Amino acid sequence: MEPFSQKDLLDIKGLSKEQIITILESARHFKSVFTRSMKKLPTLRGKTVVTLFYEASTRTRTSFELAAKRLGADIINISVSTSSVTKGESLIDTVKTLSSYKADYIVMRHKSPMAPHLIARKMPVSVINGGDGNHSHPTQALLDAYTLYEQWNFDINAFQGKNIAIVGDIVHSRVARSNIHCLKKLGANVTVCGPLTLIPREMEKMGVEVTTDLDRILPKLDAINMLRVQFERHSAPDQPIDSLFPSTREYQTLFSLNEKRLRKAKPTLFVLHPGPINRGIEIDDIVADGERSLINTQVTNGVAVRMAVFYLFRPRVENYPETEEDFE
Numbered sequence: 001m002e003p004f005s006q007k008d009l010l011d012i013k014g015l016s017k018e019q020i021i022t023i024l025e026s027a028r029h030f031k032s033v034f035t036r037s038m039k040k041l042p043t044l045r046g047k048t049v050v051t052l053f054y055e056a057s058t059r060t061r062t063s064f065e066l067a068a069k070r071l072g073a074d075i076i077n078i079s080v081s082t083s084s085v086t087k088g089e090s091l092i093d094t095v096k097t098l099s100s101y102k103a104d105y106i107v108m109r110h111k112s113p114m115a116p117h118l119i120a121r122k123m124p125v126s127v128i129n130g131g132d133g134n135h136s137h138p139t140q141a142l143l144d145a146y147t148l149y150e151q152w153n154f155d156i157n158a159f160q161g162k163n164i165a166i167v168g169d170i171v172h173s174r175v176a177r178s179n180i181h182c183l184k185k186l187g188a189n190v191t192v193c194g195p196l197t198l199i200p201r202e203m204e205k206m207g208v209e210v211t212t213d214l215d216r217i218l219p220k221l222d223a224i225n226m227l228r229v230q231f232e233r234h235s236a237p238d239q240p241i242d243s244l245f246p247s248t249r250e251y252q253t254l255f256s257l258n259e260k261r262l263r264k265a266k267p268t269l270f271v272l273h274p275g276p277i278n279r280g281i282e283i284d285d286i287v288a289d290g291e292r293s294l295i296n297t298q299v300t301n302g303v304a305v306r307m308a309v310f311y312l313f314r315p316r317v318e319n320y321p322e323t324e325e326d327f328e
C-alpha cells in the first residue's frame with residue numbers, strides 16, 4: 001500500500017472512502033503481526049514521534065505509544081501537567097521547542113477545536129489529531145469502523161445499509177462527529193439518540209436520524225455505540241453536575257444499555273463504547289463485560305489502526321524550518 005499524499009490526519013471529513021478502506025486494510029495487515037512472537041517492524045526506524053496531550057487520556061495516548069514502538073520509532077511523551085505549559089508556555093512556543101528535535105510526527109490532543117489544524121499548517125511534521133475539543137477524534141472513528149469490519153468478516157460492503165446508533169452525550173462528543181462521517185462514508189444508516197439537551201442542532205444537517213426513543217430504534221440496530229456522559233463538560237462551577245438532564249436516574253431509565261433493554265435487540269447486535277466508561281450510567285456492567293461487547297477488542301484494534309496511520313501519513317521533514325523566520 002502506498003502512503004497518502006497528505007501528511008496529516010486531522011479529521012475524517014478530509015478522507016475519501018477509498019482512503020478509509022486503505023487504512024482499515026492496512027490495520028488488518030498490522031494486526032496480523034500481534035500474534036507473532038516478534039511484534040516489532042522496522043517501518044519507522046530512525047523516526048521520532050512526540051505525543052502532546054493537553055487533555056487526559058489512557059487509551060489514545062498509550063496505543064499511539066505502543067503503535068510507534070512496534071514500528072521501531074523513538075517516542076517522546078509530553079505530559080502537559082508536568083511540562084512548561086503549567087508555567088504559561090503557549091501552544092505555538094511548545095511546538096517550536098519540539099521542532100528543534102526535528103520530530104517526524106506529533107500526536108496531539110487539545111481542548112480547543114482545530115488546534116491540531118493550526119500546528120499542521122505551520123509545521124512539516126505529520127500531525128495526528130488525538131482529539132480536539134468536541135470536533136474530531138479520527139483514529140477513534142477508524143478503530144470503531146475497523147472493529148465492525150473485522151466482525152463482518154472484512155466485507156466492506158457489509159456496512160451498506162447497516163443500522164448503527166450512537167447514543168448519549170452527542171453534543172460534547174468528538175467521537176460521535178467522527179463516527180458519523182466515517183460510517184456514512186462507508187454506507188451505514190446512522191441514528192443519534194439521547195436527551196435533546198445533549199443533541200446539537202447540526203446533527204440533522206449531517207444526514208443522520210435523530211431520536212430520543214432508544215427503545216423504539218433498538219430492535220432494528222446492527223451496532224450501538226454508547227457514549228460516556230461527559231459530566232465534566234456539563235456544568236458551570238455553581239451548577240449541579242447533571243444540569244443538562246433532570247437526574248442521573250432519569251438518564252439511566254431512558255438511555256442506559258442494561259440487560260433488560262438488550263433483550264429487545266437483535267442477537268447479532270454489537271455493542272461498542274470508546275471508553276472511559278461510566279459504569280451503571282450509560283451502560284451496565286453485565287452489558288459492558290458481556291458477549292456482545294467489543295469494548296476490549298476496540299482497545300486492541302486501536303494499536304493496529306494507529307500503526308496503519310503512522311505508515312500511511314508521512315511527514316515532509318525535508319522542509320523542516322531551520323530558522324525562526326522559516327517557522328513563521
Ligand code: CP
Nearest residue numbers: 057058059060274275
Ligand atoms: N476513547 C478515548 O479517547 O479514550 P482516552 O480518553 O482514554 O484516550
